[in-house]
Amino acid sequence: MKSQSIYSSLLLCILTFTHFLPIAAYKCVDFLDPLDPSKQAIVDCPPTVNNDAYVKPVCAKVREAYDNAGEEISKVLKLKQIIHVNATFTDLFDATILGSAYSARYMSLTSDDKIMRNYPQALVKQFSLTVYPEYNADDILASFNAGQNWWFRTDNETIGSDQFDFYLIVLHELIHGLGFSSSWGNYIEVADNQNTTGLTPNVNFNDDSQFEGFTERIFDKYVKFIPNGVSSTSIYYTSQLNESIPIGTSFNNISEFVTQIKSSPQWDYAESALLSATTNGGLTFIPAKNTSWNEEFYLESSIIPYVQGSSITHISLLYESTSDFLMKYIFNPGESMEYLIQRGGNYSSPIGPRILSVLESIGYETDAYPNPIIPTYEH
Numbered sequence: 001m002k003s004q005s006i007y008s009s010l011l012l013c014i015l016t017f018t019h020f021l022p023i024a025a026y027k028c029v030d031f032l033d034p035l036d037p038s039k040q041a042i043v044d045c046p047p048t049v050n051n052d053a054y055v056k057p058v059c060a061k062v063r064e065a066y067d068n069a070g071e072e073i074s075k076v077l078k079l080k081q082i083i084h085v086n087a088t089f090t091d092l093f094d095a096t097i098l099g100s101a102y103s104a105r106y107m108s109l110t111s112d113d114k115i116m117r118n119y120p121q122a123l124v125k126q127f128s129l130t131v132y133p134e135y136n137a138d139d140i141l142a143s144f145n146a147g148q149n150w151w152f153r154t155d156n157e158t159i160g161s162d163q164f165d166f167y168l169i170v171l172h173e174l175i176h177g178l179g180f181s182s183s184w185g186n187y188i189e190v191a192d193n194q195n196t197t198g199l200t201p202n203v204n205f206n207d208d209s210q211f212e213g214f215t216e217r218i219f220d221k222y223v224k225f226i227p228n229g230v231s232s233t234s235i236y237y238t239s240q241l242n243e244s245i246p247i248g249t250s251f252n253n254i255s256e257f258v259t260q261i262k263s264s265p266q267w268d269y270a271e272s273a274l275l276s277a278t279t280n281g282g283l284t285f286i287p288a289k290n291t292s293w294n295e296e297f298y299l300e301s302s303i304i305p306y307v308q309g310s311s312i313t314h315i316s317l318l319y320e321s322t323s324d325f326l327m328k329y330i331f332n333p334g335e336s337m338e339y340l341i342q343r344g345g346n347y348s349s350p351i352g353p354r355i356l357s358v359l360e361s362i363g364y365e366t367d368a369y370p371n372p373i374i375p376t377y378e379h
């Protein structure tokens with residue numbers, strides 16, 4: 001039992017894959033000495049020829065899960081361009097992390113309301129622009145923690161009460177990589193080693209270290225903050241923070257910047273954003289018109305204190321027993337996707353209508369969302 005999990009925790013699979021296309025090749029890196037992580041070897045690990053007893057099965061199962069997740073996404077999104085995902089499977093030495101993913105590149109585009117926002121590369125590719133910012137080779141960077149006790153459905157065994165469903169987590173992370181991700185965070189105080197007292201979108205400085213305002217992500221166009229019951233759009237908070245310091249002001253270092261912005265009256269908005277993100281019912285998403293879900297719904301704001309990457313950027317736990325379970329921020333061991341689908345209403349896709357409405361709002365085209373039907377997944 002233990003030795004099995006030790007071997008898999010020493011394994012690093014680096015796979016680059018694309019939706020709908022079979023992987024052409026994949027590589028694994030073997031760690032040769034458990035006490036010396038610098039001793040590594042890159043090996044080919046095609047399932048038919050590699051005879052390393054440990055590498056072969058795990059890398060093959062990981063790859064199959066990635067492929068299946070790409071297929072699942074392509075069932076609901078009408079993707080015009082292939083999406084490249086660079087995913088690693090390695091021990092992250094942190095029992096609290098299952099995986100993470102983000103867009104490998106964000107691009108500044110001007111939205112229809114004339115606000116400049118950051119768009120994830122995978123989405124920009126779908127717009128078929130004639131002129132576009134140069135693309136990164138990868139659209140999505142993903143990382144999964146090989147140190148967890150994973151359950152692979154392709155083993156055809158029942159999930160253990162202490163196991164996590166690998167496929168479920170891959171699908172979750174890919175949705176983040178597609179753009180289910182807010183720009184609001186505590187980056188600037190963290191950069192200055194200060195405690196978190198407020199949140200801001202991404203801050204811009206030019207090459208001369210001059211402040212150039214804040215940039216939201218397209219996701220944030222639909223976000224509403226409700227501190228103390230008073231609601232305001234993310235757009236309003238960002239435009240206020242844009243006024244905190246005159247555009248073009250130079251700073252010698254991040255400390256100077258943080259000190260100045262925190263002494264501006266507009267820092268109140270950063271504080272209100274943090275309050276919203278740490279108050280039940282404090283944060284909502286209002287989908288664009290005519291999407292799969294046409295009502296406002298809550299985003300994650302129950303985590304206290306605020307956790308970067310978990311707060312805001314997930315759907316509220318209020319919906320964990322609905323067909324939108326996929327984008328809750330925490331998964332319990334023993335919860336397979338099949339179980340969650342059955343509990344959530346037996347929709348034909350694990351990508352529920354609220355989640356789909358987020359992807360549609362930011363600009364993905366989808367096929368009409370299917371009604372609840374007979375489960376597609378069964379053991």
Ligand SMILES: *[C@@H]1O[C@H](CO)[C@@H](O)[C@H](O)[C@H]1NC(C)=O
Pocket residue numbers: 016086087137138141
């Ligand atoms: C995957 O991403 C890593 C980290 O950014 C990078 O070093 C590597 O070159 C990428 N691999 C491929 C095949 O693109």
Ligand SMILES: *[C@@H]1O[C@H](CO)[C@@H](O)[C@H](O)[C@H]1NC(C)=O
Pocket residue numbers: 154155156
């Ligand atoms: C699991 O079941 C599927 C379908 O019956 C089969 O193709 C596959 O080989 C099985 N996997 C294992 C590891 O037994």
Ligand SMILES: *[C@@H]1O[C@H](CO)[C@@H](O)[C@H](O)[C@H]1NC(C)=O
Pocket residue numbers: 193194195
């Ligand atoms: C951060 O908060 C902790 C606990 O409240 C406190 O001890 C520490 O001095 C604070 N650090 C800064 C830089 O304010």
Ligand SMILES: *[C@@H]1O[C@H](CO)[C@@H](O)[C@H](O)[C@H]1NC(C)=O
Pocket residue numbers: 114115116117212213214215235236238239242247
């Ligand atoms: C904030 O300022 C930046 C830089 O001037 C601008 O591009 C962006 O549209 C502004 N955002 C809002 C919400 O006002």
Ligand SMILES: *[C@@H]1O[C@H](CO)[C@@H](O)[C@H](O)[C@H]1NC(C)=O
Pocket residue numbers: 252253255256
């Ligand atoms: C930031 O710059 C100011 C002014 O040059 C200087 O006094 C201060 O020590 C610097 N702080 C850090 C953390 O480098």
Ligand SMILES: *[C@@H]1O[C@H](CO)[C@@H](O)[C@H](O)[C@H]1NC(C)=O
Pocket residue numbers: 290
């Ligand atoms: C709403 O969506 C439907 C189905 O995608 C489409 O046919 C219709 O034109 C849309 N209506 C508007 C106002 O965008």
Ligand SMILES: *[C@@H]1O[C@H](CO)[C@@H](O)[C@H](O)[C@H]1NC(C)=O
Pocket residue numbers: 341342343344345346375
């Ligand atoms: C989903 O289907 C299963 C099996 O048919 C059933 O037991 C369960 O009650 C259904 N779930 C919901 C929420 O209707």
Ligand SMILES: [Zn+2]
Pocket residue numbers: 172173176314328329
């Ligand atoms: Zn997540």
